[in-house]
Each structure stands twice: as structure tokens, then as C-alpha cells.
Amino acid sequence: MMNQRRTLLKGTLAAGAAGIAASVGLLTPKAVLAAWPKAAFESKSVDAALSAALGSSSTSESGKIKLKAPDIAENGAVVPITVTSGISGTESISVLVAKNNQPLAANFKLGGDTEGYVSTRIKMGKTSDVVAVVKAGGKLFSTKKQVKVTIGGCGG
Amino acid sequence: MAKSIKIRAKVKKGVATVKCLINHPMETGLRKDKKTGKKIPAKFIQEVNAEHNGKNVMTAQWSGAISKNPFVAFKFKGANSGDTIKISWVDNKGDSDSAEAKIK
Amino acid sequence: MKKIITALSAVLIATTPMVSQATPDDDLKAFRDYFVKKFPNVPMHDFINGVYAIDPASREQWEAFEEFPSYEIFVDKGEEEFHKKFANGKSLADCFPNYKKGIRQNYPYFDSNTGKVVTLEGAINKCRTDNGEKPYKWKKGKITYVSGYLAYLSRGHKINVKVPDDERAMAAYTRGKKHFYAKRGQLNMACADCHYYYAGSKIRADILSPALGHVTGFPVYRNKWAGKSKTGDGMGTLHRRYGGCNKQVRAKPFKAQSDEYRALEYFHTYMSNGLEVNGPSQRK
Numbered sequence: 434m435m436n437q438r439r440t441l442l443k444g445t446l447a448a449g450a451a452g453i454a455a456s457v458g459l460l461t462p463k464a465v466l467a468a469w470p471k472a473a474f475e476s477k478s479v480d481a482a483l484s485a486a487l488g489s490s491s492t493s494e495s496g497k498i499k500l501k502a503p504d505i506a507e508n509g510a511v512v513p514i515t516v517t518s519g520i521s522g523t524e525s526i527s528v529l530v531a532k533n534n535q536p537l538a539a540n541f542k543l544g545g546d547t548e549g550y551v552s553t554r555i556k557m558g559k560t561s562d563v564v565a566v567v568k569a570g571g572k573l574f575s576t577k578k579q580v581k582v583t584i585g586g587c588g589g
Numbered sequence: 590m591a592k593s594i595k596i597r598a599k600v601k602k603g604v605a606t607v608k609c610l611i612n613h614p615m616e617t618g619l620r621k622d623k624k625t626g627k628k629i630p631a632k633f634i635q636e637v638n639a640e641h642n643g644k645n646v647m648t649a650q651w652s653g654a655i656s657k658n659p660f661v662a663f664k665f666k667g668a669n670s671g672d673t674i675k676i677s678w679v680d681n682k683g684d685s686d687s688a689e690a691k692i693k
Numbered sequence: 694m695k696k697i698i699t700a701l702s703a704v705l706i707a708t709t710p711m712v713s714q715a716t717p718d719d720d721l722k723a724f725r726d727y728f729v730k731k732f733p734n735v736p737m738h739d740f741i742n743g744v745y746a747i748d749p750a751s752r753e754q755w756e757a758f759e760e761f762p763s764y765e766i767f768v769d770k771g772e773e774e775f776h777k778k779f780a781n782g783k784s785l786a787d788c789f790p791n792y793k794k795g796i797r798q799n800y801p802y803f804d805s806n807t808g809k810v811v812t813l814e815g816a817i818n819k820c821r822t823d824n825g826e827k828p829y830k831w832k833k834g835k836i837t838y839v840s841g842y843l844a845y846l847s848r849g850h851k852i853n854v855k856v857p858d859d860e861r862a863m864a865a866y867t868r869g870k871k872h873f874y875a876k877r878g879q880l881n882m883a884c885a886d887c888h889y890y891y892a893g894s895k896i897r898a899d900i901l902s903p904a905l906g907h908v909t910g911f912p913v914y915r916n917k918w919a920g921k922s923k924t925g926d927g928m929g930t931l932h933r934r935y936g937g938c939n940k941q942v943r944a945k946p947f948k949a950q951s952d953e954y955r956a957l958e959y960f961h962t963y964m965s966n967g968l969e970v971n972g973p974s975q976r977k
Contacts, residue, residue: 469635469681474652503754505898507977508916511656513757530654534619538654544646544665548604552662552760556617556654583898595765610761614924629923657925658763 474537479529479564482537486527487568495574500565502580509557509582516565518549525568526551532561557582596690598674605668605692609661609676617653632682640675668692717856717866717963724964728905740906741971747893748900764914764973767928771842774835779824788820797847797970801959803862810865810955813840814930831949837912837928844972852909854963869960872953878944908962910974917977931958
């Protein structure tokens with residue numbers, strides 16, 4: 434990724450994917466340069482991931498964030514979750530699975546008119562807290578819910 | 590990799606709800622092929638961008654921990670019926686795709 | 694006294710479906726009565742949703758998936774495949790001229806000419822071989838995309854399997870019925886043990902689905918099968934599931950589209966007559 438960034442800054446279109454993507458207008462240059470936060474996604478703990486992704490691991494619990502997730506996941510590979518943030522000025526919503534080897538699953542950066550709402554499906558290695566972190570007004574707020582991951586009885 | 594993105598976008602009282610289903614293996618790179626015993630190489634979407642009438646409304650940064658054939662839904666204000674929503678993705682291998690849909 | 698006898702015979706019919714004089718419709722009525730009694734809070738039309746009709750917690754998760762289910766990717770693939778031209782210029786669409794009006798609900802049917810039970814998958818592959826094409830594999834992949842597409846177009850139609858006045862048809866139906874209630878495998882269990890007598894009970898962390906409405910959602914997309922597939926293709930046919938269930942009780946599975954499974958499908962689907970097609974559906 435770093436090589437591609439340097440190449441773009443030099444003004445030449447690299448043979449790299451980001452270069453090609455930018456040249457066919459798939460990504461704005463801004464998006465291309467907003468490099469994928471590798472350090473955050475490869476962090477082994479929730480705190481380390483938050484520091485790397487959002488600059489701080491200091492969050493305050495907020496009842497204004499609703500995290501909808503099943504009590505018992507039907508299948509740990511596809512766990513549907515929805516985060517709704519009632520905190521005004523929500524700029525981003527991050528989703529972490531505390532007991533995954535690499536807890537950070539997603540960062541959703543929201544535009545000015547975009548509501549504090551995201552829904553997706555995540556992989557969970559085992560029973561764990563799912564943590565939703567909202568960045569608003571420079572501060573971090575969070576909520577969490579434990580989701581149980583079990584082994585079923587009927588295969589086939 | 591054409592047509593990997595399905596979009597359903599509706600607007601109600603100025604708020605658009607956009608749902609996307611993307612056909613992508615989202616391999617973490619940690620799974621082993623049961624037959625060969627070798628690790629299946631990582632191939633997962635790293636970034637998804639959503640544009641409303643050309644303006645970015647959401648950027649999602651993902652790891653391989655997002656499920657296969659990923660789903661994402663989000664909402665934004667200021668939308669009208671007939672507006673265009675464009676969804677594009679880029680994965681760690683540099684593959685990409687994009688699709689547009691009209692908001693109903 | 695008459696009331697007691699009637700009540701007693703109703704109970705007997707409900708609990709011992711092997712009454713030899715019963716017609717398929719007698720069986721159907723007894724089957725429905727049994728499940729309505731077992732699950733009094735489930736409206737009849739909801740049985741098509743299997744486990745999700747009887748377990749609110751997993752229903753919520755399932756409804757989240759149904760917002761934009763993964764099987765839609767494969768229905769799209771099915772549409773493409775259905776209209777793709779064979780070497781001879783024809784396509785599957787030519788074999789199923791009424792496909793837009795919904796056809797899934799009429800399968801399986803008994804073909805008086807061949808004396809065999811014809812399943813939708815069987816008809817799809819017959820079309821291919823009749824036109825000089827190789828048949829699809831029976832349990833997963835393209836066959837499921839095409840039957841999924843056809844099921845999708847048939848949604849809402851009521852299952853309408855017929856057992857014509859032909860002793861061969863009745864024989865196939867009866868073979869299927871016997872299979873459903875027969876014990877098999879090292880674990881010595883019948884389909885009926887899990888899905889009739891113990892429907893709604895737990896088997897480790899799973900809840901056993903009722904056999905009423907069992908087949909309306911096929912081919913199914915199973916999260917479990919998707920997990921095994923590199924491309925996240927969780928689609929599978931009814932016979933794929935039959936094989937899996939047989940393995941579960943440590944019985945040797947029959948081949949997909951074998952006489953045994955087709956007979957079983959014939960009986961199994963008849964028991965869902967009157968319920969709406971809702972395939973393809975998402976399951977665990």
C-alpha cells in the first residue's frame with residue numbers, strides 16, 4: 434500500500450490496482466490515499482485496534498448506541514448485527530469482536546448527512562462481546578453485547 | 590468481476606435506506622484448504638464507497654471478519670426518488686467493481 | 694360412546710399413520726392435525742418457515758438475513774443459466790414454457806408413461822440430456838441455481854402434488870411414506886423421530902424442524918454449506934439434505950435422485966400440499 438501511495442504522490446499512475454482503479458474513476462484520489470488502516474485491523478486487542486484506528490482507546494459507555502445482535506448466533510461465520518447511534522454528530526461507527534484474533538472487523542465513516550446506522554454480518558470465532566464504538570465530536574462512545582457461538586446438533 | 594453488487598435503495602420522508610449484497614469470498618487468509626492442507630490466500634474487500642449523486646456518503650473499511658457475500662446497509666438524508674446511488678469496492682488483491690442504482 | 698370412539702380413532706390415526714387403508718389425503722389430514730395440535734400457536738401458513746415458525750430467537754436472526762438474503766445471488770445465476778443457449782440453440786426455458794407462471798408447486802409428479810416419480814431437478818437434467826447437454830451434478834451448483842430460480846418464480850403457489858389413480862403411483866407414495874417412518878442407521882432413527890415425534894425439541898444446540906412445510910423452501914441456502922464453500926455458495930437440493938440427514942444417523946445415504954429419495958420426496962412433498970412455495974430459502 435505504501436508503495437502505491439508514494440507512486441501516486443509522484444504523479445505517475447502505477448500498475449498497482451489503486452492506480453488502475455483511480456484511472457477508471459472507481460475511487461476518488463482522496464479515497465485512494467486514505468490508506469486501509471492495516472495496523473488497526475491487525476491489532477490483537479480491542480484497545481490497540483481503537484488506538485490505531487481512532488487515535489484513542491478511551492471510550493465512554495453510552496446508552497444512546499443500540500447494538501442489535503443475536504443472543505445465540507445460528508452460525509458464527511454469519512452473525513447479523515445492526516448499530517444505531519442516537520448521538521448527534523456521529524462521524525464513524527466501528528465494530529469489534531473482542532475475542533477474535535484481530536478484533537477490529539469494520540470502520541464505517543459516515544458523511545455529513547448520513548445517519549448513525551449500519552447493518553452488516555460478521556464472523557465470530559467464538560462466544561464474545563461484540564463492541565460498537567461511535568466517534569462523535571472528537572469523543573468515543575461505546576456499547577457492547579455478548580453473542581454466544583455454539584456448535585449445533587445437526588450437520589448434513 | 591462484473592455484476593457482483595446488488596443494490597436496493599428506497600427513500601421515505603427524505604431518508605434513503607440503501608442495502609447492498611456483494612458476491613465476494615471474503616477470505617481471511619487464515620483458513621486451510623481441507624484437501625491440500627494449504628492456507629487459502631487472503632482475498633477480502635478492504636474498502637466500500639457509497640456515493641449519492643456523485644458525493645461520498647459512506648466509506649466502509651473492512652477486514653476478513655466481514656462475512657462471505659457481504660451485506661451492508663446504511664441510511665442518509667437529503668435523498669429523492671430517482672437519485673443515483675453508486676457502490677464500489679476494492680479488495681486486498683486490487684480487484685474492484687462498482688454498480689449504480691436509482692433510489693426508488 | 695361414539696364421541697369417545699371418534700376421539701380415540703382420531704388419536705390413533707394421528708399417532709399411528711401407518712393405517713394401511715388410508716389414502717394420501719387421509720395421511721395429509723392426519724399429518725396436519727398432528728402438527729397443529731403440537732404447535733397450537735403456529736398459523737398453518739407459517740409452517741413453511743420451518744424452525745423459524747417455532748423459535749422466536751432464531752426467527753429474529755433469520756429475518757435479518759431475509760432483508761437481503763444471500764440466495765438472491767444464486768437466483769440471479771439461475772436466471773442466467775436458465776436462458777443460456779445449448780449447443781443446439783435451445784435453452785432450459787424451452788422445456789419449461791410455463792415457468793413464469795410458477796411450476797415448482799407441481800413437483801414431484803408421477804409420470805404414467807415411464808412409471809416414475811419426476812422431480813424438478815430430474816426434469817431440469819432431462820431437458821439438458823434430451824438436448825445433447827451434460828446433466829448438472831445433482832446436489833449443488835448449477836442445478837440449485839436453476840431450481841432456485843424456478844422456485845423463486847413459483848413463490849406463493851400452493852404445493853399441489855398428485856397421486857393419480859395408478860397402483861404404481863400409490864406404490865411409490867407408500868414406499869416414500871415407509872422410508873419416512875422407518876428406523877435406519879447405527880443411531881437407529883427415522884426421519885419421523887426427529888421431524889415428527891420430536892419436532893420442536895432440541896438436539897444439542899439445534900431445534901428440530903417440523904416435517905409439515907419441510908420442503909416448500911427448497912432448494913435451500915444453508916449457512917453451514919456456505920461456510921464449506923470457497924465462494925460462499927450455500928445452495929443445496931432436497932436430496933443433498935436427505936443424504937446429510939442419513940449420514941447424521943450413521944446410515945448409508947442413498948444417491949441423489951435415486952428411487953428411494955424420489956419416493957421419499959413424493960410422500961414428503963404431498964404432506965405439504967396446500968402450503969405455499971417459498972423457495973429458495975435460507976436455513977442454518
